[in-house]
Amino acid sequence: MNLVRRLVGNAPPRILWSLGALLALLLIAPALLGKYWLSVLILILYFAYVGQAWNILMGFAGQLSLGHALYAGLGGYIAAGLYFHYGIGPWAGLFAAVAVAATAGAIVGYLGFRFSLAGVYFALLTIAFSEFTRVAFDHWAWAGGSGGLFLKVDATRDIVNLRGGPVLFYYVILALAVGAFILCRALLESRLGRYWLAIREDAEAAQAVGVPVLRCKMIAIVISAALTALAGVWNAFYYNNLFPETAFAMGRSIEITLAPIIGGLGTLFGPVVGAVVLTGLGEAFTDLSDALRISGIKQIFYGLALLVIVVYRPAGVWPWLADKLGLKERQP
Numbered sequence: 001m002n003l004v005r006r007l008v009g010n011a012p013p014r015i016l017w018s019l020g021a022l023l024a025l026l027l028i029a030p031a032l033l034g035k036y037w038l039s040v041l042i043l044i045l046y047f048a049y050v051g052q053a054w055n056i057l058m059g060f061a062g063q064l065s066l067g068h069a070l071y072a073g074l075g076g077y078i079a080a081g082l083y084f085h086y087g088i089g090p091w092a093g094l095f096a097a098v099a100v101a102a103t104a105g106a107i108v109g110y111l112g113f114r115f116s117l118a119g120v121y122f123a124l125l126t127i128a129f130s131e132f133t134r135v136a137f138d139h140w141a142w143a144g145g146s147g148g149l150f151l152k153v154d155a156t157r158d159i160v161n162l163r164g165g166p167v168l169f170y171y172v173i174l175a176l177a178v179g180a181f182i183l184c185r186a187l188l189e190s191r192l193g194r195y196w197l198a199i200r201e202d203a204e205a206a207q208a209v210g211v212p213v214l215r216c217k218m219i220a221i222v223i224s225a226a227l228t229a230l231a232g233v234w235n236a237f238y239y240n241n242l243f244p245e246t247a248f249a250m251g252r253s254i255e256i257t258l259a260p261i262i263g264g265l266g267t268l269f270g271p272v273v274g275a276v277v278l279t280g281l282g283e284a285f286t287d288l289s290d291a292l293r294i295s296g297i298k299q300i301f302y303g304l305a306l307l308v309i310v311v312y313r314p315a316g317v318w319p320w321l322a323d324k325l326g327l328k329e330r331q332p
Contacts (some may be wrong), residue, residue, distance in 0.1 A: 026174055030167045036168055042238075045099045045173045046231065051259035051271030052180040053227035058138060058257070059266035060184075060193060061220035062200030064119060067108075067126030068228050068256045072131055073247035075229025076236030080151055080219040083161070085142070090162040094233045098226045101131040104129070105225025106218060107307060112121050113217045118203075127250065134248035151236070162237040169238045176271075184268055187223075191296075200266075228256070262309050264316025273318040278305065 016277045030038055050072070057063050078100050079093035108129050111121045138146045157164040162172070187193045198206040207213045236242055246252065263274025281301060289297040313320050 022063075023178065024202055032171055035166065038170060040283050041281060042166060042170050042173060044233070044275045045170070045177045045282075047255070047259045047275035047279055048272045049173060049177040049180050050228060050231045050256045050262070052177070053224050053231065053273055054256050055260040055265065055271055056184065056227070057220050057224040059260055059270070060187065060200065061196040061217060062063050062203075063112075063217060064123045064255050065122045065126040065221075065224075066257065067128075067130035068224070069248050069250070069252035070108075070126070071105060071225040071228035072232035072235065072252065072256070073133065073137070073242075073244075074101045074129075074240055075232030076103055076247060077137065077149065077232075078266065079233040080236040080242055081143055084149060084151060089160055090233055090237055091160070097233050098229045101229030101232070102222045102226045105221045109218050109221035113214050127253070129330070130248050130250070130253060134244045135241040137244040137248065139189060143244075144242070146244060148241055151240040153240050169234065176234065180206065180227060181268060181272070183227075183274055188268070192216065192219065197266075258306070260316075262305060262317060264318035267316065267318050269322070270316050270318045273321065274316070277317060280303070 012232065026041075029041060033041065050068070054068055057065055075094070075097040078097040079090050082088040082093040085091060104170075108126060111117075112125050117125055137143050143149055154161075154163040155165055157168055158288045159168065162168075180199050187196075195206070198211055199213055199216055203213055232247075258278055259274035260271040261274065262277055263272065264270030285301045289295060305307060309316065
């Protein structure tokens, strides 16, 4: 009961009712939407989820990572490889996937934080690890090398082996997105969350008043890496293929960061709103590109969207939207 009260806090009843109604709509969405719009909604939930995972490290703890594809790629390859070679189901394989990704996050974090790398220097470290891993997987036969790793496509609904159609994967990513939202809310309301915010604002001042800065940063990157690995597992079994040049690509890392940046760093609803904006408009521009037979429109849109947000809404879309709607989310 205390946990529920802590999660709810002083949120107005209308916000709670709105969230309940939204969740109810999401639960029945597959019965209301066609295949195309269901696939769009799946993408929105995916980017909302990975955005929340990245937001823990950057939005809450203030540590810029541009190599989060490392954790998604490791999670996907480990779980998919165990299933492909040994028949170990994804629900068992995800424990190994999360453990490997969390260990990788701990290594990156320790090397960066122990030697006081911050800002762009820490970001370059995360990019370097992602690139090193991409090259390694390019030459690792167990993972399929540069030729990729392919899982057998099976439309039969099998929740144990995570085999089935879009509806099955929709409910899995919905559960992950809702779980990540609740976890982030709990973290923000915890002592650890307050430590993160103090570190984000001024790490030296936080250290001076007794905040265990190194330990808190390490916890942030390990949690963020572990959650991102879960997204990698989901992604591998949803698309049934993995290639090093895409799984660990810089572009994948940038995609992970866009939703919280556009929606609002350090906010709970920012990654969700950012995912809706970017995925919805991105799909519209993809259709326009196909109709006009002009490539690159989607990429241009992402660049322009970031430029517009930085210039006109530096805090993100959600804080501005919340103010217009009279919804006050506590700004971390």
